[in-house]
Amino acid sequence: MNITPTALPGVLIIEPKLFGDARGFFMESWNQRSFADLGLDIAFVQDNHSHSGRGVLRGMHFQREQSQGKLVRVINGAVFDVAVDVRRSSPHFGQWVGVTLSAENHRMLWVPPGFAHGFLVLEDGTDLFYKVTDYYHPGSDTTFAWNDPTLAIAWPDLGMAPTLSPRDTAAPPFSQIEPMP
Structure with a gap:
């Protein structure tokens, strides 16, 4: 397994070992x-699965x-995954x-407690x-x-406005949230 630190201490890119042949x-x-x-x-307590379109x-x-x-991790499709x-x-x-x-690069992202998480789906039929x-x-x-705008996350441009939930559409600016201690 290969672990690559990111610019934020604690957030890690994890690349598992793949064993492949003609069967997969x-x-x-x-x-x-x-x-x-x-x-x-x-110690993990729960698994979650999100299926979304581009x-x-x-x-x-x-x-x-x-x-x-x-x-x-993504098991089908692709996302741009963000931690703040x-x-x-x-x-x-x-x-x-x-x-x-x-699904192609098999990377995983470890997002530790104390970070917000979000993702933009890059391909139809993506399973995260x-x-x-x-x-x-x-x-x-x-x-x-x-x-x-104060965070200026560089989301990929898909040539379309993102599809958001009502909750995410109405979300307040970062400056108005109560952060973690």
Whole structure:
């Protein structure tokens, strides 16, 4: 397994070993012992699966309480996956990193607790799968505008406006959210 740090400490690109031949491939996407050996002693409590069409943008979301770490991967299609540091005490507060995850590149992104997460779907029929370290906590679920000008996230231009949920359409600017401590 190859781990590549990103510009935000703690957010990691993980590339599992692939074993392939004419039949296809095999990869181990999660092995608690292997991840612990790499310094990622993580306990997951839930798996989530999101299926979306091209141009769907989901995010930016985080939980103030029961903050979730997420191990994100794409099993069909492709996304531009984004993490934003929402910890007010962090020297990287308000900074973001974006990575293309696809079924073709097999990359995974580790988004630790204390980061907002969102993604733009780049291909029709995309399936994004992610493991989380804590349960969904509706009372502390927080969102902010995906296109907040102070963050200036460089979303890929798909030549169309993104498809958003009503909640994401009405999301407040980043400056109006209550960040993590």
